[in-house]
Amino acid sequence: MTTHLVWFRNDLRIHDNLALAAACRHPNATVLALYIATPGQWHQHQMAPRQAAFIQGHLNSLQQALGERGIPLLVKTVDDFAASITVLREACETHRVDALFYNYQYEINERQRDAAVEKTLSNVMCQGFDDSVMLAPGSIMTGNHEMYKVFTPFKNAYLRRLREGLPECVRAPDVRPGGALREALTAVELNYPQQDFDHTLFAADEKNALNQLRQFCQQRVVNYDTDRDFPAIEGTSRLSACLAIGALSPRQCLHRLLKEHPQALEGENGAVWLSELIWREFYRHLMTYHPKLCRHRPFITWTDNVQWQSNPVMLRAWQQGETGFPVVDAAMQQLNHTGWMHNRLRMIVASFLVKDLLIDWREGERYFMSQLIDGDLAANNGGWQWAASTGTDAAPYFRIFNPTTQGERFDKKGEFIRHWLPALAEVPDSDIHEPWGWADKVGVKLDYPRPIVSHKEARLKTLAAYEAARKGEA
16 A cells, blocks of 8 residues: 655645645555644744734645645644644654655745754655746746846746746546545634734635636736736636635636636737736845845845944834835734735835834845744745845845835826825825925824934935945945
């Protein structure tokens, strides 16, 4: 009797799951599935309670889908990655497992854990797969066989590879020879703080995730390039949460997009959304080749010399959406209330924390991870380092977003701002981005803070701090 064990991690789906498909190819093998919860590790990584609730929901959906195919899902809880190695060894011994199948994770702690597992399971065949990416790290390299440091040439090389041949999607497994499981399933409950999420915004199971992907590609992706920057418009896919936990694969996104819009690879409808998927890949590839990014080190070395300002009061004002800059505060309210933030707003609030308040970007990176339902180390770190001008392909260090003009450009009439900041409901459109100027002029008292910093003065201070750091490197 041959027994295969599928180790689920951030790949909570049955469709287009490379490890699951490989484990099920043997027609007569007994296939088992295992998920190991590591709440202590999650706490160290600041995993958001909403993301924990999202994972729990998808685990229960996965358990049901696997059970219908005759595959039991075992769920174990240990504190951290080190203890998970013991659980795997014991599971393999108890069930006399011949082969272990899993999908790669690219963060350094996870890679070290997997190496230790393969060393420990010396009598078990271990097979890993590049499942969370369209193209594997190492497959898109410069002519000198180095990892790209700038996105655009990486993207161009990436698109060339996709035109040569698309990565395939694999089918969900058929029902195993023994048939569906007959015993009642016990609901999965994770031992980690949880916070409810809006099921109308984030697909709570795999079937709804696939429906959400299909609807987006059939409808909104056509206007994505024009709508995606305006937070008052429902112009984005909101699929990042499903991609973060592997309820969807990027290959499914690619194939659905090209089914609806075959010319996306040539720069037509859907090309901008495809570019965003490639950004996601870029950060994953980078993290594989530069493990220091997992340790919150800047990609550009000299930026570690920046003398950041330690100011808990201003940091808390930023976290709570009480800076006196409406677009920043509305964005932070959206994050705190939903566990998600519009991408354009992520750039604006990150720039504000780092370049208006001169607070270390790592403070923002940690806070985002503690709140985001779509928390993903590679994407979050990449975005924060881009905004802070410390990362690869970073904006020039002297580029600093003006939060007021950003608000005027992307939420001109203040629709998004008023939704999240009801205290500004009566402020006229023309004054919504600087409400205190209007309030003082007409003698109205606002239940809203005054700006905690002068952008003009802060900009000069930040430029000086970065310039001093850059010269210090030389």
